[in-house]
């Protein structure tokens with residue numbers, strides 16, 4: 066297996082606590098919830114950020130974790146790589162252009178392996194609906210305690226609805242103040258129709274000064290200040 070290093074980020078205590086709460090909630094969903102998909106209504110609500118942090122956090126508990134970037138249309142996970150070259154990813158593997166072992170990378174985070182999306186294919190939906198994808202998830206299930214899947218937004222493209230049936234549970238990320246109630250409900254309904262249980266909703270980018278009353282109802286997150294500071 067090839068190896069990469071993720072950029073090391075010290076999360077502020079407050080944010081780490083939020084991620085730990087989400088991790089605990091996932092664990093309490095039951096031992097049978099191993100393959101977990103993250104999706105959202107639209108782009109940019111925080112799926113990839115949250116999926117990566119949760120995957121890292123689970124690996125800290127001595128769990129073997131595989132993080133799979135299934136957002137074949139738009140992947141930013143690769144921007145988190147500090148060292149190492151990524152040559153192959155999920156799209157290469159699904160199109161039969163590389164072996165499974167060449168698409169999965171060991172990382173500098175103990176017990177965390179990652180598969181990047183690979184080049185944007187012309188037919189992402191077809192690739193994700195194929196037998197090869199199903200079999201890949203089954204073999205990851207054997208080799209890892211958790212498989213965290215970062216998927217495209219269910220409110221925009223069909224991919225997440227195709228991926229959900231091979232997962233044990235889904236998590237819907239909702240960006241606070243951006244998504245209308247009706248849109249959130251229709252995205253949730255799409256997830257419900259897949260038959261895979263929705264484990265929870267993450268209300269992300271919460272402005273606690275403005276919207277304190279929502280906090281506690283969902284797995285609230287307080288990333289905003291930290292990320293704003295880092296983007297300046």
Ligand SMILES: Nc1ncnc2c1ncn2[C@@H]1O[C@H](COP(=O)(O)OP(=O)(O)OP(=O)(O)O)[C@@H](O)[C@H]1O
Nearest residue numbers: 107108109110111112113114269270286288289292
């Ligand atoms: N809680 C948060 N507070 C503030 N900024 C955040 C938070 N979570 C994520 N972000 C920022 O929002 C942007 C989008 O996040 P991210 O890439 O994780 O979203 P995404 O849902 O995976 O998007 P896409 O659908 O485009 O893949 C990034 O710049 C990220 O740093």
Ligand SMILES: [Mg+2]
Nearest residue numbers: 112113136141
């Ligand atoms: Mg993303």
